Amino acid sequence: MRLPQTRNLLTRNIRNWRATFALAGFGFLLPVLAVANDAYDFFICANVNRNYVIGSKIVTTNGLFQRDEAAGEWRHFGYNDTTISAMAFDPRDRNVIYTTTLNGIWRSLDGGESWRMTNSWDMTEGRDVEVDPHAPDTVYFALPDGVAVSTDRGQTWERRENGLPDRGKYTQTIAVDRTQEGRVLAGCEKGIFLSEDAGHNWSQVLPTETTVNDVQQSPHDPRRWLAATDTDGIWASGDGGETWMQEEGLPAEEAFYNVTFDPTDPQRLAVASWAYGVWTSEDAGKTWAARNAGLPDNARAWRVGVDPNSGRLYASIFEETLYYSDDFGRAWEPDALEGSLVNAFYFVSRDAPLLKP
Amino acid sequence: MKNHFVNSRAWIAGLLAVTVLTADGLAQRSFESPVPERGPVPLDVRRTQYLDRVEEISQWRMGLFTPDKLDKMDMSAMSLMLMRGINIEACNDRVLEYMKEPGTGPFWMFPTTMVAYAGRDKLSAEARAAIREAWRTTRQLRGDTENHWVMYHTALYLMAQMYPNDPASSWANGLSSAENMIEGKGWLLDWMNLTTTIGQGEYNPTHYIGEYAIPMLMLATWAEDPAMRQRGKMMMDWLFAELATVTLDGMPRGPNSRTDDTSVVERWDALATYFSWQLFGNTPVGEGFRGWGWGNYFAVLAANYDVPEVIYEIATNRTKDILQHDQARSRRIWRYGDEHMRPIYKTQYLREDYAVGSHQGGISDPIQSHVWDVTWAVDDPRGVHNTMFSLHPHAAGKVMQMFFCTYPEPMPGGVTYEGKPSYNSSNKLLGCSPFEQVVQDHDTVVALYDIDPKEDFPQVNGFFSKDLAEVTEHASGWIFARGGKTYLAYRSLAAYQWEPHIRYPNGRDPTVTEETGGKILVSPHVKNGTILQAAGVEEFASFEDFQSAILALPLSFDLDTVPTVKLTTLRGSHIEFAYGSTPKINGAPVDYGDWKLFEGSHLNSEIGSRVLTITHGKLGRVLDFNTLSVTDMVLP
Numbered sequence: 007m008r009l010p011q012t013r014n015l016l017t018r019n020i021r022n023w024r025a026t027f028a029l030a031g032f033g034f035l036l037p038v039l040a041v042a043n044d045a046y047d048f049f050i051c052a053n054v055n056r057n058y059v060i061g062s063k064i065v066t067t068n069g070l071f072q073r074d075e076a077a078g079e080w081r082h083f084g085y086n087d088t089t090i091s092a093m094a095f096d097p098r099d100r101n102v103i104y105t106t107t108l109n110g111i112w113r114s115l116d117g118g119e120s121w122r123m124t125n126s127w128d129m130t131e132g133r134d135v136e137v138d139p140h141a142p143d144t145v146y147f148a149l150p151d152g153v154a155v156s157t158d159r160g161q162t163w164e165r166r167e168n169g170l171p172d173r174g175k176y177t178q179t180i181a182v183d184r185t186q187e188g189r190v191l192a193g194c195e196k197g198i199f200l201s202e203d204a205g206h207n208w209s210q211v212l213p214t215e216t217t218v219n220d221v222q223q224s225p226h227d228p229r230r231w232l233a234a235t236d237t238d239g240i241w242a243s244g245d246g247g248e249t250w251m252q253e254e255g256l257p258a259e260e261a262f263y264n265v266t267f268d269p270t271d272p273q274r275l276a277v278a279s280w281a282y283g284v285w286t287s288e289d290a291g292k293t294w295a296a297r298n299a300g301l302p303d304n305a306r307a308w309r310v311g312v313d314p315n316s317g318r319l320y321a322s323i324f325e326e327t328l329y330y331s332d333d334f335g336r337a338w339e340p341d342a343l344e345g346s347l348v349n350a351f352y353f354v355s356r357d358a359p360l361l362k363p
Numbered sequence: 364m365k366n367h368f369v370n371s372r373a374w375i376a377g378l379l380a381v382t383v384l385t386a387d388g389l390a391q392r393s394f395e396s397p398v399p400e401r402g403p404v405p406l407d408v409r410r411t412q413y414l415d416r417v418e419e420i421s422q423w424r425m426g427l428f429t430p431d432k433l434d435k436m437d438m439s440a441m442s443l444m445l446m447r448g449i450n451i452e453a454c455n456d457r458v459l460e461y462m463k464e465p466g467t468g469p470f471w472m473f474p475t476t477m478v479a480y481a482g483r484d485k486l487s488a489e490a491r492a493a494i495r496e497a498w499r500t501t502r503q504l505r506g507d508t509e510n511h512w513v514m515y516h517t518a519l520y521l522m523a524q525m526y527p528n529d530p531a532s533s534w535a536n537g538l539s540s541a542e543n544m545i546e547g548k549g550w551l552l553d554w555m556n557l558t559t560t561i562g563q564g565e566y567n568p569t570h571y572i573g574e575y576a577i578p579m580l581m582l583a584t585w586a587e588d589p590a591m592r593q594r595g596k597m598m599m600d601w602l603f604a605e606l607a608t609v610t611l612d613g614m615p616r617g618p619n620s621r622t623d624d625t626s627v628v629e630r631w632d633a634l635a636t637y638f639s640w641q642l643f644g645n646t647p648v649g650e651g652f653r654g655w656g657w658g659n660y661f662a663v664l665a666a667n668y669d670v671p672e673v674i675y676e677i678a679t680n681r682t683k684d685i686l687q688h689d690q691a692r693s694r695r696i697w698r699y700g701d702e703h704m705r706p707i708y709k710t711q712y713l714r715e716d717y718a719v720g721s722h723q724g725g726i727s728d729p730i731q732s733h734v735w736d737v738t739w740a741v742d743d744p745r746g747v748h749n750t751m752f753s754l755h756p757h758a759a760g761k762v763m764q765m766f767f768c769t770y771p772e773p774m775p776g777g778v779t780y781e782g783k784p785s786y787n788s789s790n791k792l793l794g795c796s797p798f799e800q801v802v803q804d805h806d807t808v809v810a811l812y813d814i815d816p817k818e819d820f821p822q823v824n825g826f827f828s829k830d831l832a833e834v835t836e837h838a839s840g841w842i843f844a845r846g847g848k849t850y851l852a853y854r855s856l857a858a859y860q861w862e863p864h865i866r867y868p869n870g871r872d873p874t875v876t877e878e879t880g881g882k883i884l885v886s887p888h889v890k891n892g893t894i895l896q897a898a899g900v901e902e903f904a905s906f907e908d909f910q911s912a913i914l915a916l917p918l919s920f921d922l923d924t925v926p927t928v929k930l931t932t933l934r935g936s937h938i939e940f941a942y943g944s945t946p947k948i949n950g951a952p953v954d955y956g957d958w959k960l961f962e963g964s965h966l967n968s969e970i971g972s973r974v975l976t977i978t979h980g981k982l983g984r985v986l987d988f989n990t991l992s993v994t995d996m997v998l999p
Contacts, residue, residue, distance in 0.1 A: 059781050060468050060469070060470070060504060060506045060507060060508075060511055061466075061468055061469075061470040061471075063464070063466055063467070064467050085502055086502070087502055087504070088504075089504065091768075108504055108505060108506075108507065109502075109503075109504065109505050109536070112536075112537075120532065120537065121502075121536075121537050122531065122536070122537025122538065123536040123537055123538060126546065126549065127516070127546055127549050127550040127553070128549075128553070130505065131507070131768050133768060150697040150698070150768050151697065173698075173700070173701055173702075173703075174698070176697050176698035178768075195698040195699070216699075216761075217698065217764070219770070236764075236770075236771060260771070260772075261770055261771050261772065263770060280770060280771075280772040280773070281772065306772070306773075324773060
């Protein structure tokens with residue numbers, strides 16, 4: 007199901023990538039580097055099959071898409087699957103791609119040409135995946151019943167859950183701290199858990215009543231993190247995830263689905279919520295404002311993401327279409343992918359060397 | 364597409380003759396026939412009649428695809444023809460057509476696997492290669508419920524077995540044939556182990572029994588490993604023994620792990636009824652043999668299954684009441700629950716004219732469960748709403764999140780367009796609630812409610828069928844009625860009002876509804892309770908005598924703080940039940956910790972044993988999954 011242009015696009019990018027640093031969710035470089043000339047490649051994981059249920063025929067193209075800014079469109083690559091929830095690259099080799107799906111976790115070693123389901127039947131319904139940039143053979147796999155870790159590039163997996171609660175380890179999101187090998191935060195049913203030994207041991211750093219839906223590290227300041235929860239609002243950490251404070255100025259009764267930093271501006275943050283729509287801050291979280299004018303009524307915002315090249319804010323509206331805003335939410339325009347859900351936005355730097363902290 | 368059936372006589376000749384013809388020359392189908400005799404037929408004709416039913420549905424299905432409808436021929440018809448070695452060229456063409464756009468998921472996988480096996484020595488090399496290529500190029504979704512996984516893993520196992528040495532590059536999931544067999548077998552063995560130790564997850568389903576039985580029949584027929592074949596046969600016995608025990612004249616009834624808005628009131632209208640018809644011949648079969656279901660696929664291989672005599676007798680020979688106390692398990696709970704899988708404690712009491720069943724209440728399935736009912740026998744169940752029950756209409760995103768990887772908001776509305784149209788309606792009659800607790804003693808059911816006032820629908824709904832007779836609202840608060848040959852006494856412990864009962868003619872459009880003539884009792888009180896007592900008409904001289912007997916029974920209740928009931932039943936049992944506490948029957952707490960996997964009239968099994976003993980009269984069969992042995996015995 008790959009579009010004909012995809013191969014060329016990927017090949018071109020891969021050529022430019024001798025040593026790159028891929029981070030699921032956010033680019034690595036400071037804003038001074040995140041300027042024009044498309045320093046980053048921008049990806050989404052999208053389900054474009056409105057009302058798909060098991061048993062239906064998949065009649066649309068779903069899965070991984072890369073932004074082709076020159077053509078002004080999203081180009082599909084990889085396989086066609088309505089259930090891709092997350093993706094990650096091996097920072098040493100852009101051809102190595104990991105995706106989480108209903109079936110589990112699928113890995114490609116050839117830029118998306120071929121794939122292998124590397125989980126077994128007892129590790130399914132993958133939620134998130136991250137590669138440790140300092141130990142790129144190590145891959146973290148968030149599962150609805152815990153966490154699995156691979157140390158051989160996803161070939162085999164083992165459960166690493168010591169310290170996670172027996173009931174309460176539903177893991178929606180997992181994020182590797184780019185400043186320290188083996189330092190990982192997991193967003194679970196009962197809070198945020200931190201491991202500093204590659205998942206062997208976990209400790210709770212933020213208790214929550216309900217699921218932590220997203221945990222993200224700032225591309226500007228690695229000590230700063232944001233988290234979105236089902237019923238506990240938005241939380242921020244300024245010490246690398248050790249301690250957390252609830253963000254004020256945002257409602258908190260209903261679920262937030264994700265958070266995002268603007269890689270081009272450290273002051274700009276955005277969050278997505280089915281109930282509240284899109285909210286943004288332009289002063290690093292001191293104040294927040296609803297930014298739903300121009301979005302469909304009852305916005306049902308599924309995800310927000312920021313184009314790292316332009317600062318364009320995107321909002322995926324539940325089974326509507328992808329919207330974008332060039333003024334950080336004050337006005338919205340419909341983009342492509344009608345009937346879609348974007349489950350994740352990713353960008354990766356084309357040129358950054360593999361940096362150690 | 365080439366037309367291989369220019370001569371329609373040749374087409375007809377390609378099909379085997381059916382035995383009974385109507386005046387217009389067409390076979391009178393069972394779904395157009397009077398209700399069959401329900402009792403057991405003589406031993407020497409059972410097998411013949413079973414095979415006649417197989418042949419009838421097979422002929423019907425194949426006959427739908429006349430020369431002018433070849434483009435509609437589905438995989439069940441293809442499988443039937445391939446098994447018979449007829450119309451091979453048409454099957455070749457259709458396979459090639461189908462494989463141009465392969466499906467994705469278990470509902471494509473198992474029919475394709477069936478065609479592949481049925482046609483492995485008959486389909487052309489090109490057609491077989493097209494199937495093989497589809498498995499190389501098309502990713503298959505495993506689905507998100509247990510019946511999906513049975514179909515998915517069975518198909519994966521059998522297809523990998525068909526191409527045993529193929530490399531990883533030849534399968535869409537990037538696993539070699541050997542790895543796919545390990546994957547499929549691993550899941551199947553785990554499911555069988557769970558089912559035979561702590562119970563079936565999708566117990567007593569009104570529809571999904573086919574999704575289990577057909578894969579097991581495929582395993583029993585085509586698995587090369589004799590152990591897997593044996594497991595397939597034994598799991599069918601396991602499933603059908605339960606079906607035989609819990610059905611009333613072939614009809615499924617509560618409790619059900621999963622049912623739907625139609626089947627929960629018209630109990631006969633279910634795919635499970637097809638299986639009763641096929642296996643036992645004790646019920647009418649649905650229109651078109653439930654062509655939308657999977658009965659056709661079972662028929663493809665049904666000749667390879669022999670209905671054990673003991674199971675047949677349980678289904679058809681009901682000379683004694685049945686009382687079973689059994690265990691099952693909930694769907695897997697990902698989060699927002701203390702248990703990985705919640706034990707479900709089922710009570711089943713079946714008599715000749717009615718049956719009462721329940722489980723203990725609480726959450727067991729996110730959408731489609733049915734906790735308790737009384738269902739009565741009717742001469743012809745088609746179109747009859749022969750049941751009574753009540754429930755708290757709970758709908759919540761958080762419940763969806765317990766069982767699915769989802770967020771709180773999308774699913775409650777979304778599922779109403781996916782075959783669950785009533786899900787977030789106040790008047791719904793389907794589902795379970797965390798605020799409902801139930802106890803049953805024979806034909807008495809007490810349900811108590813302490814509903815969170817913040818619930819969307821803080822009320823109790825009771826179903827009162829259009830087919831009830833002599834509905835009488837007594838000044839005492841009891842509502843008396845008669846369903847068939849069953850007297851019913853229903854008590855709402857709090858005030859109520861009536862609403863019309865509606866149905867959803869299109870399960871995928873919740874906005875279109877029709878009134879049925881039945882009513883829903885709505886009791887809008889969060890501290891609440893209901894009592895149901897049933898009895899046979901023959902037990903009382905008159906309806907008035909039944910009412911007098913009920914009114915004379917001691918009953919007290921309190922809804923002010925903790926909903927509490929104390930009553931004496933028609934059978935003389937004393938029930939004490941307070942919400943949140945262990946109910947007592949005749950002074951003894953109902954100790955679920957002591958419940959076996961099956962314990963009762965016909966089915967008996969210890970938790971963790973992997974052994975099921977099935978008995979009826981002097982007949983006995985033991986299914987032992989430890990030794991993969993089946994032992995038939997004659998009891999003293």
